[in-house]
Amino acid sequence: MTKVVVAMSGGVDSSVAAALLKEQGYDVIGMMLRLWSEPGKEDSNRCCTPDSMGQARRVAAKLDIPFYVVDAKDVFHNTVVQYFLDGYARGETPNPCLICNRQIRWTFLLDHALALGADFMATGHYVRIRRAESTVQLLRAVDRNKDQAYVLHVLNQDKLRHALFPVGDHPKPEIRQIAEKYGLPTASRKDSQDLCFLAGEDYRSFLQRNAAEMLRPGQIVSRDGRSLGEHTGLANYTIGQRKGLGVASPIPLYVLGKNATTNTLVVGTQEELGSRELIARDVNWVGGEAPMEPFRAEVKIRYTAKEASALVTPLEDSRVQVQFDEPQRDITAGQAAVFFKDDLMLGGGIII
Amino acid sequence: MIYLDYSATTPVDSRVLEAMTPFFSRSFGNPSSVHRYGQAAEAAIESAREMVASVLKCRSDEVIFTSCGSESDNLAIRGAAYAVREKTGAKWILASRAEHPAITKTLQHLEQYEGFLVEWLDVDEHGRVTPEMVSRAICDNTAVVSVMYANNEIGTINPIKEIAEICHANHILFHTDAVQAAAYLPLDVQALGVDMMSLGAHKFYGPKGVGALYVRKGTPLISHLTGGGQEFNLRAGTQNVPYIVGFAEALRLTSDEREERIAHVKPLRDRIIGTVLETIPDSRLTGDMESRLPHHASFAFKDVDGNLLLTLLDAAGFACSSGSACKTGNPEPSEVMNAIGLAREWGLGSLRVTLGKDTLPEHIESFLQALPALVEKARTLGK
Numbered sequence: 063m064t065k066v067v068v069a070m071s072g073g074v075d076s077s078v079a080a081a082l083l084k085e086q087g088y089d090v091i092g093m094m095l096r097l098w099s100e101p102g103k104e105d106s107n108r109c110c111t112p113d114s115m116g117q118a119r120r121v122a123a124k125l126d127i128p129f130y131v132v133d134a135k136d137v138f139h140n141t142v143v144q145y146f147l148d149g150y151a152r153g154e155t156p157n158p159c160l161i162c163n164r165q166i167r168w169t170f171l172l173d174h175a176l177a178l179g180a181d182f183m184a185t186g187h188y189v190r191i192r193r194a195e196s197t198v199q200l201l202r203a204v205d206r207n208k209d210q211a212y213v214l215h216v217l218n219q220d221k222l223r224h225a226l227f228p229v230g231d232h233p234k235p236e237i238r239q240i241a242e243k244y245g246l247p248t249a250s251r252k253d254s255q256d257l258c259f260l261a262g263e264d265y266r267s268f269l270q271r272n273a274a275e276m277l278r279p280g281q282i283v284s285r286d287g288r289s290l291g292e293h294t295g296l297a298n299y300t301i302g303q304r305k306g307l308g309v310a311s312p313i314p315l316y317v318l319g320k321n322a323t324t325n326t327l328v329v330g331t332q333e334e335l336g337s338r339e340l341i342a343r344d345v346n347w348v349g350g351e352a353p354m355e356p357f358r359a360e361v362k363i364r365y366t367a368k369e370a371s372a373l374v375t376p377l378e379d380s381r382v383q384v385q386f387d388e389p390q391r392d393i394t395a396g397q398a399a400v401f402f403k404d405d406l407m408l409g410g411g412i413i414i
Numbered sequence: 415m416i417y418l419d420y421s422a423t424t425p426v427d428s429r430v431l432e433a434m435t436p437f438f439s440r441s442f443g444n445p446s447s448v449h450r451y452g453q454a455a456e457a458a459i460e461s462a463r464e465m466v467a468s469v470l471k472c473r474s475d476e477v478i479f480t481s482c483g484s485e486s487d488n489l490a491i492r493g494a495a496y497a498v499r500e501k502t503g504a505k506w507i508l509a510s511r512a513e514h515p516a517i518t519k520t521l522q523h524l525e526q527y528e529g530f531l532v533e534w535l536d537v538d539e540h541g542r543v544t545p546e547m548v549s550r551a552i553c554d555n556t557a558v559v560s561v562m563y564a565n566n567e568i569g570t571i572n573p574i575k576e577i578a579e580i581c582h583a584n585h586i587l588f589h590t591d592a593v594q595a596a597a598y599l600p601l602d603v604q605a606l607g608v609d610m611m612s613l614g615a616h617k618f619y620g621p622k623g624v625g626a627l628y629v630r631k632g633t634p635l636i637s638h639l640t641g642g643g644q645e646f647n648l649r650a651g652t653q654n655v656p657y658i659v660g661f662a663e664a665l666r667l668t669s670d671e672r673e674e675r676i677a678h679v680k681p682l683r684d685r686i687i688g689t690v691l692e693t694i695p696d697s698r699l700t701g702d703m704e705s706r707l708p709h710h711a712s713f714a715f716k717d718v719d720g721n722l723l724l725t726l727l728d729a730a731g732f733a734c735s736s737g738s739a740c741k742t743g744n745p746e747p748s749e750v751m752n753a754i755g756l757a758r759e760w761g762l763g764s765l766r767v768t769l770g771k772d773t774l775p776e777h778i779e780s781f782l783q784a785l786p787a788l789v790e791k792a793r794t795l796g797k
Binding site (some may be wrong): 096128130132173177 | 721722725729
């Protein structure tokens, strides 16, 4: 029997993923990662509270599958949390979920799954897989509103060969119905962008506690270098932010960018906010091969952003240039730019 | 699946289950009732008590039924500590660092909330408490000493008789937690010389949810579960008649079959210890080789996450246990691993393999076939 490890969270999507695979005749094993939490805040970690662990355990019992918890605290801290802190130190707005998917879920946990003798690993992500002749394609979910392909652009062929995403073939309401049919919990974790290890708090207070030294006050400047005031630390601001700048100005000012070298926060008018172009680094091509020629694609610059048409030009050193047809607001260094051709995920990289 | 975790719990013996069955729905009376339903139930628990007394070589009114081994430990330690302090003012309690949490947590509680003082006895590298250690540690102000008969994690058997002698020479009460020992070691309380001894049925093919405490006649003890006058005013609450009957039957069978059960598990256990130490690099036996429960093998593997090893073993079809096992993925070396002085890189990688009546030689062979590769896998994954 084909063995598959399902990464379970106790929520409806991964529970239904496990149920569907069991129904399809797989030998299913449930696994959950014990991730890092700040000492004393273990009960508020969004991904692995004792509550969600208990929930996942009950689901596993209901489906009659074995369930194991794997300790990933150290590796999570050393890769994901560190990446998060380093990103802010560079003046970026990092997206640690991308690293978590690549290093923790699809490396650390996948290694454990394979060690248990599994052929595949599945998660409750809303994406689809299509096994073509020589490659495995990653497709957007049937339910576009739920599509999570953005965070999985980091996967490569080695990972995808072992990947199953059973819920991506179904619209969300159908997933709820299946959950009800099996008597599984139907509550979704709030699909927020909060990071699991922030324990439901603002990321600024996390930085304050864990990397206070990076919150150094500095100058707020205009594009042409005029000093407009003082900021409290670059990490406290996001690109496009308008409120809370503390700068007296007759017209609303927005955060345009951050310069970590000079520790300055660049602000400007709404008109200055948009940009037609970005460069992304460390681009991963899901199909394995980097394209030689410029190509047209739909590009998403944040998990929640709407895709926009653009011309993508491959550059040296795993970089690409993206030229949008229309100016885009809030292009943020540290977030990913992800390229699609219709339903097909092509790849993505980190905006610089 | 192959079950190799008999120290965690055992399946109920079919003969035990058969003995229990009439007392659920047919003979269901309350032992405290005056009528004949009550009389029948009372007769059942009193004959169970006699059966237990005959194994322990004690009087039947020295046997108190409880809900589990942990409750027996609580009754013994709390009951004796309160009673002795009331009588003499003594408020020191002595116990080894390698005791089961039913003892250690109870003592911490007594210290934190009840004004008692605890002296923790160090153990040697095998987890053993020697009579000399006890002798050095006791003082005029010692109320009670508690040392386990055999250790759950590492199987080491303590010299209970000698420790009891030292306690008695100093007029101090001595309790032993015999929950792990009961399946294989002699339980003659006269020979052992203990004042109190805790037992739990599910370690010897009886049901979970029933235990007993032997209390030598004349031992001062204050009840901590108050209510009706059941169990000689020491443990209130309507007796769990079918489980008490099951406890007694399981203990009787264990006593009757002790020799053959030992003869069955010991050679298999020895084969495990010999082969594991020989075939797995950076492995060591935890606990003593000689003075050890006959069904019990326990190891430490360097640089292995014990929890991960259990996961790999389970997925491969073997149910074992670990001192650092934690179902929530938050591994820490156990107190016992710390007490025997194992460094963290060893202490996190403990494995306990415990055998029983249904263990077959081929189970052991396939386990020994599988284990080395799984330890290696756990080492690689942990890097």
